[in-house]
Amino acid sequence: MPAGSSTSSGPDAGAVTERLDLLVGGQRLAGVLHLPKGSQHVPCVVACHGMGASKDSDKYLLLGQKLPPAGLALARFDFRGSGESGGSWREATVASRIADAEALLAHLTSHPRLNGRLGLLGSSLGGYVALWTAARRRGWASTGVPVPVVTWNAPAELSGLPAQPISEESGLGPAMVAEISTGRHAEAPAGVDHLLVIQGEADEVVPPRHGRLLYDLAGEQRELQLLPGADHRLSDMSHRLQALALSREWLARWLKGKKA
Secondary structure, eight states: OBOOOOEEEOSSTTEEEEEEEEEETTEEEEEEEEEETTOOSEEEEEEEOOTTOOTTSHHHHHHHHHSGGGTOEEEEEOOTTSTTSOSOTTTOOHHHHHHHHHHHHHHHHTOTTEEEEEEEEEETHHHHHHHHHHHHTTTOSTTOOOOOEEEESOOSBOTTGGGSOOBTTTTBOHHHHHHHHTTTTOBOOSOOOSEEEEEETTOSSSOHHHHHHHHHHOOSSEEEEEETTOOTTOOSHHHHHHHHHHHHHHHHHHHTSSOO
16 A cells, blocks of 8 residues: 655654655555654554644644654644645545545554554544544454544534535535535544543634533543633644643553553
8 A cells, every 4th residue: 555655864852754655545645654763663643634734734743743752653644635645625525534544544553663553633523533433443453452532622513514615725625515415424423432532612613512522422431621711723832732741641541551
């Protein structure tokens, strides 16, 4: 599946970065892997961006800086139809995003610098996709280790999306509107284990009730963290750093068996 990769020293202290290039459905999937410098066989967190965003959005660059020093690799990537990946935003759907995440997970499972333990973190629609990916991959890991998930301001259902503008800037295309209208992937899956839900209480895009619904839907080992005053994008750096610290601790607990 890899279409080619290269390794180079990254700008982040204590980390190296590696380009990721995969072919999914005949189209390029572009990503970047941040690895703890000098470490071998480490767990990895896959970051899923939301609509209108990309792997190069500030939140994911920050994750690439802060997770490797805690012994966690971070893979950020562009869904097809976004950023450097191939495909058209008009054709991107929840299903295509799930396929992209699954392809990247499969690729990273056999990466020589990783140990096969993988987690998912997603913001907004990226968190929704992470939930669906985890639900579909229950028990997939040969190690038997759970796939922990962290969501930042993710919706519990998508019924309101078709009312949003269809445009490349918003990331909502006609194929996704059609997908939602059929009811496919229109609601978050139930029973996802090892889930941390982070929800801004001042989220102007995804109301806080969605975070509570995701918590209620979750399976074993679940936690809900409400951030007072935090908006959808976690624009205030103090809110963003709080979300990052909570996420890092949760992911390290399940991927490494200890707090970061």
